[in-house]
Amino acid sequence: MVTMALSLLSADAAHSQSNRITEVTSPGGIKAWLVHDTTLPLIAVEFAFIGGASQDGKDLPGLANLTASLLDEGAGTLDAEAFQRALADHAVELHFDAGRDDVRGSLRTLSDNRDKAFELLRVAVSEPRFDTEAVERIRAAQMAMLRRRSTEPNSIANERWFALAFPGHPYGRPVDGTLESMPRISRDDIAGFAKRSLARSNLRVAVVGDIDAAELGKRLDATFGALPATATLTPVANVTPQKIGTVDVIPLDVPQSVVVMGTGGLERRDPDFIPAFVLNHILGGSAFSSRLFKEVREARGLAYSVYSYQVALSHTGLWFAGTATKNERAGESISIITDEFRKILKDGPSQTELDEAKSYLTGSYALRFDTSSKVAGQLLQIQLDELGIDYIDKRNALITAVTLDDLKRVAGRLATARDALTVVVGKPQGLSGG
Incomplete structure (x- = not known):
């Protein structure tokens, strides 16, 4: 454990309120870091699956990003509209996004709504639907974003820098994909990425708020326990940037x-x-x-x-x-x-x-x-x-x-x-x- 300052209300509170970071291990072996704090009736969960866009494959840049964008667009018995309505009705915030090295998720809920919040998170990561309507709608939104960014100087410059610095390496591919690659990504590609990448072995979790270690241990198993034990990740080589001096x-x-x-x-x-x-x-x-x-x-x-x-x-x-x-x-x-x-x-x-x-x-x-x-x-x-x-x-x-x-x-x-x-x-x- 380690003592830390946690401010939820004001700068002064940061100096007066002491909390403990506890490493919680669930009965099923899932680990998380917890700060138990009852100042407000809130629970915040941040988690990541190591891998991310580095696992896209050279022909499908944007796969991780598209998959992450679809995880909260229908899961379990709920289609996209019903899933989003459930989030709104229970004041639950749930978001996913992909970076070069991981797929991250964020959950924020009132304590009274924790049962529904954790259940929605469970089905999002373990039973995503990837319905055709949702896939095509999110694909269209991603492509519209890519068209806008194709004329934005900052986006152009950053994408070109990584492409020149890391030719032939996963870091050289655009995380958000390209106008050429997005239409090629199929539902099977998306489902396959989720199955390979969302697993217990590459999962990291941090939780802060109105939940104790005993309860968190049970909820970790209930939420993430149905995921595959081990991710199937393609090794990524260490690399140094090229074209230095040009x-x-x-x-x-x-x-x-x-x-x-x-x-x-x-x-x-x-x-x-x-x-x-x-x-x-x-x-x-x-x-x-x-x-x-x-x-x-x-x-x-x-x-x-x-x-x-x-x-x-x-x-x-x-x-x-x-x-x-x-x-x-x-x-x-x-x-x-x-x-x-x-x-x-x-x-x-x-x-x-x-x-x-x-x-x-x-x-x-x-x-x-x-x-x-x-x-x-x-x-x-x-x-x-x-x-x-x-x-x-x-x-x-x-x-x-x-x-x-x-x-x-x-x-x-x-x-x-x-x-x-x-x-x-x-x-x-x-x-x-x-």
Whole structure:
């Protein structure tokens, strides 16, 4: 167990209310992390099945996403309309979505409605119907979304970046699929994905709210116990991004160029991830005090927003920066961002910058736990990252312990981040091919 702060009402409550994270194992062997809290008559459940869009297959990108979108569109004896009406009548929130590494679900219910809520969740994951009407309706909605995104610069840039960085790898395929792949996905493909991917072996669960360990254990078996014992997942290779140091321009008649710059980073379980996290905060992770903000927006007025961030996928670590700027200033903006990346990796930050970053990152951590759903989401992510049930207690101490020497060591390991794969969508000036 580990003591944590849980705020459901106010900032002051976060300091006065102490709760325990308990690892619950059901009679059938299903595990979950629980924070039992009776402050409000609510129960929040966050769960994930490891696998996600990495299991789509090269010819069917979008399969995981389409499957996830259909899980609450009819299950058991209820067709899509009846299922959605049951959710609404009992004030139950149930959502599913797919990412590159997992399919996630979220349940939120009033305590008095828990029986109905958990029953609807049970049939959604173990008895989805995938009726023809629902499949075609959701497919049509997905394709409409893809058509809209085909003209959105940010979507175009991000999709192209992953396609160039990971050719032939599952991460290079678009999670939401393509206009070509979506019509090819059959009901059998969808049902097959659910059968292979939704299993007890790759399930992770976090629960927060008005439910105790004994009850949760029984409900875990009742809700998930009918799932296959073991998922049938295709192994995914570890990978590093390709095309580093190149610039790809996608012409689009828009007044601003969208810039996505990405390079190799550290995986979440790497011992140096926390120092790298602090380093990124100083570079571009802070909205108003980062180096990129000061140089790109304040000093030169090149963009309203500029940022950098880390992405820790299951099989690679990445470091991104991005902005949107006038076409005629795109080359200058990219040059400044590149210079700031190289400068911080060569010289490191100052002690003042490090102290300010640590103060902000430790002080703001409690904001991730100000609702039951946020707490459950954090506990789920900690499980997926395999950081240990005591991570919340350790996290701020890990931040505080970071030194300038740590940042220098990390900068050496991230030497390849001096260059990036850059994708620009727009009519940029000052670039080769722009």
